[in-house]
Amino acid sequence: MSFLQIRDLHKSYGSAQILKGISLEVARHEVVCLIGASGSGKSTLLRCINALETIESGEILVDGDQVTGLGVNLNVLRRKVGIVFQSYNLFPHMSVLKNITLAPTLIGGMSKEAAEQRALELLDKIGLRHKAASYPDALSGGQQQRVAIVRAMAMDPQVLLLDEITAALDPELVGDVLEMIRELAVGGLTMLLATHEMGFAREVASQVCFLHQGKVLERGTPEELFENPQEERTQQFLKRVITAGRL
Incomplete structure:
Protein backbone atom coordinates (compact mmCIF):
# COMPACT_ATOMS: atom_id res chain seq x y z
CA MET A 1 0.00 0.00 0.00
CA SER A 2 1.23 3.51 -0.79
CA PHE A 3 2.46 5.49 2.18
CA LEU A 4 0.99 8.82 1.03
CA GLN A 5 -2.27 8.68 -0.94
CA ILE A 6 -3.98 11.66 -2.55
CA ARG A 7 -7.37 10.91 -4.02
CA ASP A 8 -9.32 13.22 -6.35
CA LEU A 9 -8.24 16.40 -4.61
CA HIS A 10 -10.06 19.63 -5.46
CA LYS A 11 -9.18 23.10 -4.21
CA SER A 12 -10.54 26.51 -5.22
CA TYR A 13 -10.02 30.11 -4.20
CA GLY A 14 -13.40 31.68 -4.85
CA SER A 15 -14.31 30.90 -8.44
CA ALA A 16 -10.73 30.00 -9.39
CA GLN A 17 -10.10 26.25 -9.47
CA ILE A 18 -6.51 25.56 -8.44
CA LEU A 19 -6.51 21.75 -8.03
CA LYS A 20 -8.81 19.84 -10.35
CA GLY A 21 -8.98 16.27 -9.16
CA ILE A 22 -5.37 15.43 -8.37
CA SER A 23 -4.63 11.82 -7.47
CA LEU A 24 -1.15 10.70 -6.51
CA GLU A 25 0.47 7.86 -4.60
CA VAL A 26 3.87 7.96 -2.93
CA ALA A 27 5.51 4.81 -1.60
CA ARG A 28 7.54 4.74 1.61
CA HIS A 29 11.12 5.98 1.01
CA GLU A 30 10.14 7.39 -2.38
CA VAL A 31 11.16 10.85 -3.58
CA VAL A 32 8.56 12.43 -5.85
CA CYS A 33 9.29 15.71 -7.63
CA LEU A 34 6.51 18.01 -8.78
CA ILE A 35 7.43 20.14 -11.77
CA GLY A 36 5.46 22.57 -13.90
CA ALA A 37 5.01 26.24 -14.60
CA SER A 38 4.23 28.74 -11.86
CA GLY A 39 0.53 28.59 -11.04
CA SER A 40 0.14 24.93 -11.96
CA GLY A 41 -0.82 23.98 -8.39
CA LYS A 42 2.41 22.56 -6.96
CA SER A 43 2.61 24.72 -3.84
CA THR A 44 -1.13 24.54 -3.19
CA LEU A 45 -0.99 20.75 -3.30
CA LEU A 46 1.79 20.65 -0.69
CA ARG A 47 -0.07 23.10 1.55
CA CYS A 48 -3.22 20.97 1.33
CA ILE A 49 -1.31 17.84 2.38
CA ASN A 50 -0.08 19.66 5.51
CA ALA A 51 -3.58 21.10 6.16
CA LEU A 52 -2.38 24.66 5.70
CA GLU A 53 -5.17 24.93 3.14
CA THR A 54 -8.64 23.42 3.31
CA ILE A 55 -9.93 21.36 0.41
CA GLU A 56 -13.32 21.20 -1.28
CA SER A 57 -13.32 17.46 -1.90
CA GLY A 58 -11.10 14.43 -2.06
CA GLU A 59 -8.99 12.84 0.66
CA ILE A 60 -5.41 12.49 1.77
CA LEU A 61 -4.07 9.50 3.70
CA VAL A 62 -0.70 9.07 5.41
CA ASP A 63 0.20 5.50 6.31
CA GLY A 64 -3.48 4.56 5.97
CA ASP A 65 -4.76 7.33 8.27
CA GLN A 66 -6.97 10.03 6.78
CA VAL A 67 -5.52 13.48 7.43
CA THR A 68 -8.24 15.58 5.81
CA GLY A 69 -11.73 16.50 6.94
CA LEU A 70 -13.38 17.28 10.24
CA GLY A 71 -11.87 15.94 13.43
CA VAL A 72 -8.32 15.63 12.16
CA ASN A 73 -5.78 16.28 14.91
CA LEU A 74 -3.47 18.84 13.29
CA ASN A 75 -0.72 18.32 15.87
CA VAL A 76 -0.60 14.60 15.07
CA LEU A 77 -0.65 15.39 11.34
CA ARG A 78 2.24 17.82 11.63
CA ARG A 79 4.27 15.34 13.62
CA LYS A 80 3.92 12.98 10.67
CA VAL A 81 4.23 15.51 7.85
CA GLY A 82 6.87 18.24 7.86
CA ILE A 83 7.00 21.13 5.41
CA VAL A 84 9.72 23.58 4.38
CA PHE A 85 8.97 26.75 2.41
CA GLN A 86 11.01 28.81 -0.02
CA SER A 87 10.99 31.81 2.34
CA TYR A 88 12.51 29.89 5.32
CA ASN A 89 9.83 31.16 7.79
CA LEU A 90 12.22 31.11 10.74
CA PHE A 91 11.09 33.14 13.75
CA PRO A 92 13.35 36.23 13.65
CA HIS A 93 13.12 36.88 17.42
CA MET A 94 14.31 33.37 18.32
CA SER A 95 17.78 31.87 18.16
CA VAL A 96 18.51 29.01 15.78
CA LEU A 97 18.32 26.57 18.69
CA LYS A 98 14.97 27.94 19.89
CA ASN A 99 13.56 27.82 16.34
CA ILE A 100 14.43 24.13 16.12
CA THR A 101 13.29 23.09 19.61
CA LEU A 102 9.99 24.98 19.70
CA ALA A 103 7.80 22.41 17.93
CA PRO A 104 9.32 19.28 19.53
CA THR A 105 8.69 20.72 23.01
CA LEU A 106 5.28 22.31 22.40
CA ILE A 107 3.79 19.74 20.02
CA GLY A 108 6.02 16.69 20.29
CA GLY A 109 6.10 16.53 24.07
CA MET A 110 9.90 16.34 24.28
CA SER A 111 11.76 17.72 27.25
CA LYS A 112 13.80 20.87 26.66
CA GLU A 113 17.02 18.94 27.27
CA ALA A 114 16.16 16.16 24.81
CA ALA A 115 14.99 18.63 22.17
CA GLU A 116 18.17 20.68 22.47
CA GLN A 117 20.37 17.60 22.24
CA ARG A 118 18.50 16.48 19.11
CA ALA A 119 18.77 19.98 17.61
CA LEU A 120 22.51 20.17 18.23
CA GLU A 121 23.03 16.74 16.71
CA LEU A 122 21.16 17.80 13.58
CA LEU A 123 23.05 21.10 13.38
CA ASP A 124 26.28 19.14 13.72
CA LYS A 125 25.40 17.11 10.63
CA ILE A 126 25.11 20.24 8.50
CA GLY A 127 28.08 22.03 10.03
CA LEU A 128 26.05 24.73 11.75
CA ARG A 129 26.32 23.79 15.42
CA HIS A 130 28.35 26.95 15.98
CA LYS A 131 25.31 28.98 14.87
CA ALA A 132 22.98 27.56 17.54
CA ALA A 133 22.89 30.78 19.55
CA SER A 134 22.70 33.04 16.47
CA TYR A 135 19.55 34.71 15.21
CA PRO A 136 18.27 34.19 11.65
CA ASP A 137 19.36 37.64 10.43
CA ALA A 138 22.98 36.69 11.19
CA LEU A 139 22.78 33.72 8.76
CA SER A 140 23.08 33.59 4.99
CA GLY A 141 20.06 32.54 2.98
CA GLY A 142 21.51 29.08 2.45
CA GLN A 143 22.18 28.69 6.16
CA GLN A 144 18.66 29.83 7.02
CA GLN A 145 17.18 27.31 4.60
CA ARG A 146 19.26 24.48 6.03
CA VAL A 147 18.13 25.46 9.53
CA ALA A 148 14.53 25.44 8.28
CA ILE A 149 15.03 21.87 7.02
CA VAL A 150 16.60 20.86 10.35
CA ARG A 151 13.63 22.41 12.15
CA ALA A 152 11.30 20.17 10.14
CA MET A 153 13.52 17.13 10.71
CA ALA A 154 13.57 17.73 14.48
CA MET A 155 9.99 16.43 14.58
CA ASP A 156 11.19 13.19 12.96
CA PRO A 157 8.52 13.39 10.22
CA GLN A 158 7.41 10.39 8.21
CA VAL A 159 6.95 12.57 5.12
CA LEU A 160 8.79 15.78 4.26
CA LEU A 161 7.24 18.34 1.89
CA LEU A 162 9.59 20.83 0.23
CA ASP A 163 8.14 23.84 -1.56
CA GLU A 164 10.60 25.43 -4.01
CA ILE A 165 13.19 25.58 -1.26
CA THR A 166 15.95 26.99 -3.48
CA ALA A 167 13.82 29.60 -5.27
CA ALA A 168 14.81 32.48 -2.97
CA LEU A 169 18.51 31.59 -2.77
CA ASP A 170 21.45 33.12 -4.58
CA PRO A 171 22.80 30.60 -7.12
CA GLU A 172 26.01 29.94 -5.17
CA LEU A 173 23.99 28.92 -2.10
CA VAL A 174 21.75 26.40 -3.86
CA GLY A 175 24.31 23.58 -3.86
CA ASP A 176 24.58 23.26 -0.07
CA VAL A 177 20.80 23.01 0.33
CA LEU A 178 20.42 20.47 -2.47
CA GLU A 179 23.23 18.39 -0.99
CA MET A 180 21.32 18.23 2.29
CA ILE A 181 18.19 17.02 0.49
CA ARG A 182 20.28 14.52 -1.45
CA GLU A 183 21.53 13.06 1.83
CA LEU A 184 17.98 12.81 3.20
CA ALA A 185 16.93 10.98 0.03
CA VAL A 186 19.82 8.52 0.35
CA GLY A 187 18.78 8.01 3.98
CA GLY A 188 15.35 6.83 2.85
CA LEU A 189 13.14 9.74 3.92
CA LEU A 217 -0.83 15.82 -16.76
CA GLU A 218 2.00 13.31 -16.94
CA ARG A 219 4.10 11.23 -14.58
CA GLY A 220 6.91 8.72 -14.85
CA THR A 221 10.48 7.98 -13.89
CA PRO A 222 12.96 10.81 -14.52
CA GLU A 223 14.21 8.95 -17.57
CA GLU A 224 10.70 8.53 -18.97
CA LEU A 225 9.54 12.07 -18.34
CA PHE A 226 12.68 14.01 -19.22
CA GLU A 227 13.81 11.90 -22.18
CA ASN A 228 10.52 10.83 -23.73
CA PRO A 229 7.60 13.02 -22.58
CA GLN A 230 4.32 11.96 -24.14
CA GLU A 231 2.15 15.05 -23.68
CA GLU A 232 2.61 18.06 -25.95
CA ARG A 233 2.42 20.49 -23.02
CA THR A 234 5.15 18.57 -21.17
CA GLN A 235 7.31 18.68 -24.29
CA GLN A 236 6.82 22.45 -24.57
CA PHE A 237 7.69 23.00 -20.92
CA LEU A 238 10.86 20.89 -21.06
CA LYS A 239 11.95 22.53 -24.31
CA ARG A 240 11.85 25.91 -22.59
CA VAL A 241 13.69 24.50 -19.59
CA ILE A 242 16.45 23.15 -21.83
CA THR A 243 16.65 26.44 -23.76
CA ALA A 244 17.07 28.26 -20.45
CA GLY A 245 19.90 25.89 -19.50
CA ARG A 246 18.05 24.41 -16.51
CA LEU A 247 18.32 20.75 -17.60
Missing part, protein backbone atom coordinates in the same frame (compact mmCIF):
# COMPACT_ATOMS: atom_id res chain seq x y z
CA THR A 190 9.84 9.90 2.03
CA MET A 191 9.72 13.27 0.27
CA LEU A 192 7.43 15.21 -2.03
CA LEU A 193 9.02 18.32 -3.45
CA ALA A 194 8.03 21.07 -5.82
CA THR A 195 11.09 22.26 -7.66
CA HIS A 196 12.43 24.20 -10.63
CA GLU A 197 15.79 22.43 -10.28
CA MET A 198 15.30 19.96 -13.12
CA GLY A 199 18.78 18.48 -12.99
CA PHE A 200 18.34 17.78 -9.29
CA ALA A 201 14.90 16.23 -9.90
CA ARG A 202 16.41 14.02 -12.56
CA GLU A 203 19.10 12.88 -10.12
CA VAL A 204 17.15 12.19 -6.91
CA ALA A 205 13.53 11.51 -7.88
CA SER A 206 12.05 8.06 -8.17
CA GLN A 207 8.97 9.63 -9.80
CA VAL A 208 8.41 12.98 -11.52
CA CYS A 209 4.96 14.51 -11.94
CA PHE A 210 4.27 17.32 -14.40
CA LEU A 211 1.44 19.53 -13.21
CA HIS A 212 -0.53 21.69 -15.62
CA GLN A 213 -3.58 23.79 -14.79
CA GLY A 214 -4.27 21.97 -11.54
CA LYS A 215 -3.91 18.44 -12.84
CA VAL A 216 -1.16 15.82 -13.00
Whole structure:
Protein backbone atom coordinates (compact mmCIF):
# COMPACT_ATOMS: atom_id res chain seq x y z
CA MET A 1 0.00 0.00 0.00
CA SER A 2 1.23 3.51 -0.79
CA PHE A 3 2.46 5.49 2.18
CA LEU A 4 0.99 8.82 1.03
CA GLN A 5 -2.27 8.68 -0.94
CA ILE A 6 -3.98 11.66 -2.55
CA ARG A 7 -7.37 10.91 -4.02
CA ASP A 8 -9.32 13.22 -6.35
CA LEU A 9 -8.24 16.40 -4.61
CA HIS A 10 -10.06 19.63 -5.46
CA LYS A 11 -9.18 23.10 -4.21
CA SER A 12 -10.54 26.51 -5.22
CA TYR A 13 -10.02 30.11 -4.20
CA GLY A 14 -13.40 31.68 -4.85
CA SER A 15 -14.31 30.90 -8.44
CA ALA A 16 -10.73 30.00 -9.39
CA GLN A 17 -10.10 26.25 -9.47
CA ILE A 18 -6.51 25.56 -8.44
CA LEU A 19 -6.51 21.75 -8.03
CA LYS A 20 -8.81 19.84 -10.35
CA GLY A 21 -8.98 16.27 -9.16
CA ILE A 22 -5.37 15.43 -8.37
CA SER A 23 -4.63 11.82 -7.47
CA LEU A 24 -1.15 10.70 -6.51
CA GLU A 25 0.47 7.86 -4.60
CA VAL A 26 3.87 7.96 -2.93
CA ALA A 27 5.51 4.81 -1.60
CA ARG A 28 7.54 4.74 1.61
CA HIS A 29 11.12 5.98 1.01
CA GLU A 30 10.14 7.39 -2.38
CA VAL A 31 11.16 10.85 -3.58
CA VAL A 32 8.56 12.43 -5.85
CA CYS A 33 9.29 15.71 -7.63
CA LEU A 34 6.51 18.01 -8.78
CA ILE A 35 7.43 20.14 -11.77
CA GLY A 36 5.46 22.57 -13.90
CA ALA A 37 5.01 26.24 -14.60
CA SER A 38 4.23 28.74 -11.86
CA GLY A 39 0.53 28.59 -11.04
CA SER A 40 0.14 24.93 -11.96
CA GLY A 41 -0.82 23.98 -8.39
CA LYS A 42 2.41 22.56 -6.96
CA SER A 43 2.61 24.72 -3.84
CA THR A 44 -1.13 24.54 -3.19
CA LEU A 45 -0.99 20.75 -3.30
CA LEU A 46 1.79 20.65 -0.69
CA ARG A 47 -0.07 23.10 1.55
CA CYS A 48 -3.22 20.97 1.33
CA ILE A 49 -1.31 17.84 2.38
CA ASN A 50 -0.08 19.66 5.51
CA ALA A 51 -3.58 21.10 6.16
CA LEU A 52 -2.38 24.66 5.70
CA GLU A 53 -5.17 24.93 3.14
CA THR A 54 -8.64 23.42 3.31
CA ILE A 55 -9.93 21.36 0.41
CA GLU A 56 -13.32 21.20 -1.28
CA SER A 57 -13.32 17.46 -1.90
CA GLY A 58 -11.10 14.43 -2.06
CA GLU A 59 -8.99 12.84 0.66
CA ILE A 60 -5.41 12.49 1.77
CA LEU A 61 -4.07 9.50 3.70
CA VAL A 62 -0.70 9.07 5.41
CA ASP A 63 0.20 5.50 6.31
CA GLY A 64 -3.48 4.56 5.97
CA ASP A 65 -4.76 7.33 8.27
CA GLN A 66 -6.97 10.03 6.78
CA VAL A 67 -5.52 13.48 7.43
CA THR A 68 -8.24 15.58 5.81
CA GLY A 69 -11.73 16.50 6.94
CA LEU A 70 -13.38 17.28 10.24
CA GLY A 71 -11.87 15.94 13.43
CA VAL A 72 -8.32 15.63 12.16
CA ASN A 73 -5.78 16.28 14.91
CA LEU A 74 -3.47 18.84 13.29
CA ASN A 75 -0.72 18.32 15.87
CA VAL A 76 -0.60 14.60 15.07
CA LEU A 77 -0.65 15.39 11.34
CA ARG A 78 2.24 17.82 11.63
CA ARG A 79 4.27 15.34 13.62
CA LYS A 80 3.92 12.98 10.67
CA VAL A 81 4.23 15.51 7.85
CA GLY A 82 6.87 18.24 7.86
CA ILE A 83 7.00 21.13 5.41
CA VAL A 84 9.72 23.58 4.38
CA PHE A 85 8.97 26.75 2.41
CA GLN A 86 11.01 28.81 -0.02
CA SER A 87 10.99 31.81 2.34
CA TYR A 88 12.51 29.89 5.32
CA ASN A 89 9.83 31.16 7.79
CA LEU A 90 12.22 31.11 10.74
CA PHE A 91 11.09 33.14 13.75
CA PRO A 92 13.35 36.23 13.65
CA HIS A 93 13.12 36.88 17.42
CA MET A 94 14.31 33.37 18.32
CA SER A 95 17.78 31.87 18.16
CA VAL A 96 18.51 29.01 15.78
CA LEU A 97 18.32 26.57 18.69
CA LYS A 98 14.97 27.94 19.89
CA ASN A 99 13.56 27.82 16.34
CA ILE A 100 14.43 24.13 16.12
CA THR A 101 13.29 23.09 19.61
CA LEU A 102 9.99 24.98 19.70
CA ALA A 103 7.80 22.41 17.93
CA PRO A 104 9.32 19.28 19.53
CA THR A 105 8.69 20.72 23.01
CA LEU A 106 5.28 22.31 22.40
CA ILE A 107 3.79 19.74 20.02
CA GLY A 108 6.02 16.69 20.29
CA GLY A 109 6.10 16.53 24.07
CA MET A 110 9.90 16.34 24.28
CA SER A 111 11.76 17.72 27.25
CA LYS A 112 13.80 20.87 26.66
CA GLU A 113 17.02 18.94 27.27
CA ALA A 114 16.16 16.16 24.81
CA ALA A 115 14.99 18.63 22.17
CA GLU A 116 18.17 20.68 22.47
CA GLN A 117 20.37 17.60 22.24
CA ARG A 118 18.50 16.48 19.11
CA ALA A 119 18.77 19.98 17.61
CA LEU A 120 22.51 20.17 18.23
CA GLU A 121 23.03 16.74 16.71
CA LEU A 122 21.16 17.80 13.58
CA LEU A 123 23.05 21.10 13.38
CA ASP A 124 26.28 19.14 13.72
CA LYS A 125 25.40 17.11 10.63
CA ILE A 126 25.11 20.24 8.50
CA GLY A 127 28.08 22.03 10.03
CA LEU A 128 26.05 24.73 11.75
CA ARG A 129 26.32 23.79 15.42
CA HIS A 130 28.35 26.95 15.98
CA LYS A 131 25.31 28.98 14.87
CA ALA A 132 22.98 27.56 17.54
CA ALA A 133 22.89 30.78 19.55
CA SER A 134 22.70 33.04 16.47
CA TYR A 135 19.55 34.71 15.21
CA PRO A 136 18.27 34.19 11.65
CA ASP A 137 19.36 37.64 10.43
CA ALA A 138 22.98 36.69 11.19
CA LEU A 139 22.78 33.72 8.76
CA SER A 140 23.08 33.59 4.99
CA GLY A 141 20.06 32.54 2.98
CA GLY A 142 21.51 29.08 2.45
CA GLN A 143 22.18 28.69 6.16
CA GLN A 144 18.66 29.83 7.02
CA GLN A 145 17.18 27.31 4.60
CA ARG A 146 19.26 24.48 6.03
CA VAL A 147 18.13 25.46 9.53
CA ALA A 148 14.53 25.44 8.28
CA ILE A 149 15.03 21.87 7.02
CA VAL A 150 16.60 20.86 10.35
CA ARG A 151 13.63 22.41 12.15
CA ALA A 152 11.30 20.17 10.14
CA MET A 153 13.52 17.13 10.71
CA ALA A 154 13.57 17.73 14.48
CA MET A 155 9.99 16.43 14.58
CA ASP A 156 11.19 13.19 12.96
CA PRO A 157 8.52 13.39 10.22
CA GLN A 158 7.41 10.39 8.21
CA VAL A 159 6.95 12.57 5.12
CA LEU A 160 8.79 15.78 4.26
CA LEU A 161 7.24 18.34 1.89
CA LEU A 162 9.59 20.83 0.23
CA ASP A 163 8.14 23.84 -1.56
CA GLU A 164 10.60 25.43 -4.01
CA ILE A 165 13.19 25.58 -1.26
CA THR A 166 15.95 26.99 -3.48
CA ALA A 167 13.82 29.60 -5.27
CA ALA A 168 14.81 32.48 -2.97
CA LEU A 169 18.51 31.59 -2.77
CA ASP A 170 21.45 33.12 -4.58
CA PRO A 171 22.80 30.60 -7.12
CA GLU A 172 26.01 29.94 -5.17
CA LEU A 173 23.99 28.92 -2.10
CA VAL A 174 21.75 26.40 -3.86
CA GLY A 175 24.31 23.58 -3.86
CA ASP A 176 24.58 23.26 -0.07
CA VAL A 177 20.80 23.01 0.33
CA LEU A 178 20.42 20.47 -2.47
CA GLU A 179 23.23 18.39 -0.99
CA MET A 180 21.32 18.23 2.29
CA ILE A 181 18.19 17.02 0.49
CA ARG A 182 20.28 14.52 -1.45
CA GLU A 183 21.53 13.06 1.83
CA LEU A 184 17.98 12.81 3.20
CA ALA A 185 16.93 10.98 0.03
CA VAL A 186 19.82 8.52 0.35
CA GLY A 187 18.78 8.01 3.98
CA GLY A 188 15.35 6.83 2.85
CA LEU A 189 13.14 9.74 3.92
CA THR A 190 9.84 9.90 2.03
CA MET A 191 9.72 13.27 0.27
CA LEU A 192 7.43 15.21 -2.03
CA LEU A 193 9.02 18.32 -3.45
CA ALA A 194 8.03 21.07 -5.82
CA THR A 195 11.09 22.26 -7.66
CA HIS A 196 12.43 24.20 -10.63
CA GLU A 197 15.79 22.43 -10.28
CA MET A 198 15.30 19.96 -13.12
CA GLY A 199 18.78 18.48 -12.99
CA PHE A 200 18.34 17.78 -9.29
CA ALA A 201 14.90 16.23 -9.90
CA ARG A 202 16.41 14.02 -12.56
CA GLU A 203 19.10 12.88 -10.12
CA VAL A 204 17.15 12.19 -6.91
CA ALA A 205 13.53 11.51 -7.88
CA SER A 206 12.05 8.06 -8.17
CA GLN A 207 8.97 9.63 -9.80
CA VAL A 208 8.41 12.98 -11.52
CA CYS A 209 4.96 14.51 -11.94
CA PHE A 210 4.27 17.32 -14.40
CA LEU A 211 1.44 19.53 -13.21
CA HIS A 212 -0.53 21.69 -15.62
CA GLN A 213 -3.58 23.79 -14.79
CA GLY A 214 -4.27 21.97 -11.54
CA LYS A 215 -3.91 18.44 -12.84
CA VAL A 216 -1.16 15.82 -13.00
CA LEU A 217 -0.83 15.82 -16.76
CA GLU A 218 2.00 13.31 -16.94
CA ARG A 219 4.10 11.23 -14.58
CA GLY A 220 6.91 8.72 -14.85
CA THR A 221 10.48 7.98 -13.89
CA PRO A 222 12.96 10.81 -14.52
CA GLU A 223 14.21 8.95 -17.57
CA GLU A 224 10.70 8.53 -18.97
CA LEU A 225 9.54 12.07 -18.34
CA PHE A 226 12.68 14.01 -19.22
CA GLU A 227 13.81 11.90 -22.18
CA ASN A 228 10.52 10.83 -23.73
CA PRO A 229 7.60 13.02 -22.58
CA GLN A 230 4.32 11.96 -24.14
CA GLU A 231 2.15 15.05 -23.68
CA GLU A 232 2.61 18.06 -25.95
CA ARG A 233 2.42 20.49 -23.02
CA THR A 234 5.15 18.57 -21.17
CA GLN A 235 7.31 18.68 -24.29
CA GLN A 236 6.82 22.45 -24.57
CA PHE A 237 7.69 23.00 -20.92
CA LEU A 238 10.86 20.89 -21.06
CA LYS A 239 11.95 22.53 -24.31
CA ARG A 240 11.85 25.91 -22.59
CA VAL A 241 13.69 24.50 -19.59
CA ILE A 242 16.45 23.15 -21.83
CA THR A 243 16.65 26.44 -23.76
CA ALA A 244 17.07 28.26 -20.45
CA GLY A 245 19.90 25.89 -19.50
CA ARG A 246 18.05 24.41 -16.51
CA LEU A 247 18.32 20.75 -17.60
